[in-house]
Amino acid sequence: DGGITQSPKYLFRKEGQNVTLSCEQNLNHDAMYWYRQDPGQGLRLIYYSQIVNDFQKGDIAEGYSVSREKKESFPLTVTSAQKNPTAFYLCASSIGGQRNTEAFFGQGTRLTVV
Amino acid sequence: AQSVTQLGSHVSVSEGALVLLRCNYSSSVPPYLFWYVQYPNQGLQLLLKYTSAATLVKGINGFEAEFKKSETSFHLTKPSAHMSDAAEYFCAVGNTGGFKTIFGAGTRLFVKA
Numbered sequence: 128d129g130g131i132t133q134s135p136k137y138l139f140r141k142e143g144q145n146v147t148l149s150c151e152q153n154l155n156h157d158a159m160y161w162y163r164q165d166p167g168q169g170l171r172l173i174y175y176s177q178i179v180n181d182f183q184k185g186d187i188a189e190g191y192s193v194s195r196e197k198k199e200s201f202p203l204t205v206t207s208a209q210k211n212p213t214a215f216y217l218c219a220s221s222i223g224g225q226r227n228t229e230a231f232f233g234q235g236t237r238l239t240v241v
Numbered sequence: 242a243q244s245v246t247q248l249g250s251h252v253s254v255s256e257g258a259l260v261l262l263r264c265n266y267s268s269s270v271p272p273y274l275f276w277y278v279q280y281p282n283q284g285l286q287l288l289l290k291y292t293s294a295a296t297l298v299k300g301i302n303g304f305e306a307e308f309k310k311s312e313t314s315f316h317l318t319k320p321s322a323h324m325s326d327a328a329e330y331f332c333a334v335g336n337t338g339g340f341k342t343i344f345g346a347g348t349r350l351f352v353k354a
Contacts, residue, residue: 131284158340167250169331169346170285177340185341217284226335227273227292230342232284 129154133218133233140205140212140240148203148236150218156231158224159201163187164215164235173216176201177224205238213240243268245332247345255353260304260319262348264332267313273335274315275342276306280328288330291315302326327352 131152140146152159158177162170172185176195190209195201201220205212215237219230248263266272273292277285289300296308306317317330332345 133284160340167346170344172341175340183340215282219284224340226337226342227290228335229275229287229290230285232277232286234284235282237282 131218131220131231131233133216133236136234136236138236138238140238142240143207145204145206146238148205148216148218148238150201150203150233152199152201152218152220152231152233154220154231155198156220156222157198158221159195160219160221160230161185161191161193161201161203162217162219164217170217173203212238214238243272243334243336243343245274245334245343245345247330247332247348249348250346251349251351253351253353254322256324257321260317260322260326260350262317262330262332262350264306264315264317264345265313266315266332266334268334268337270337274306274308275333275335276300276304276315276317277331277333277344278302278328279331279347285331288317322350322352324352324354326350 134149160175161173174193176182192204218233221228221230244267275290276288279285289298291308299305329349
């Protein structure tokens with residue numbers, strides 16, 4: 128089945144540590160996204176990528192980094208510079224960047240800083 | 242600039258009652274609009290989308306939404322709520338700049354037995 132796989136589903140991190148969240152898709156989509164979800168705040172865009180080896184900052188990129196070395200993979204690193212990293216992280220993809228195309232989402236990774 | 246506003250962060254209905262979740266949009270160009278559903282600790286799933294072909298859009302699980310330009314609304318409805326409809330629902334609009342779909346804050350639907 129085609130889809131988006133995020134791993135791990137739950138992740139615990141000590142303060143001061145970097146952590147990388149995995150996102151893989153087999154939908155052959157060009158565009159991929161990372162969102163952060165906090166209660167009552169909807170989805171906020173962290174980074175997005177239109178094609179391999181290219182990515183742009185979203186609305187809340189500070190403290191995060193990404194790479195797009197392969198079309199199917201878009202890992203997100205939460206660095207120690209992110210002041211409040213505890214959140215639910217969602218990866219998504221779409222065929223392209225046209226505004227009439229829907230996004231397909233992974234199951235999410237819940238990150239908790241302990 | 243484009244935006245969506247979902248009226249009501251929480252909506253509670255009885256099983257078998259009408260579900261109405263409200264969404265108003267703001268857009269300088271004809272909008273493309275979406276409704277997504279999110280079950281607890283899961284990702285979002287597309288319910289339906291409006292792309293100007295028809296003002297009444299039917300989606301999965303018995304949901305539908307009507308695009309009303311005069312009211313700048315795209316409300317989501319379902320005639321009869323089921324317990325399995327309890328989830329969070331997000332209205333969204335496709336951004337004119339592409340790639341940055343704009344999501345509303347979400348409405349959590351509770352269904353009472």
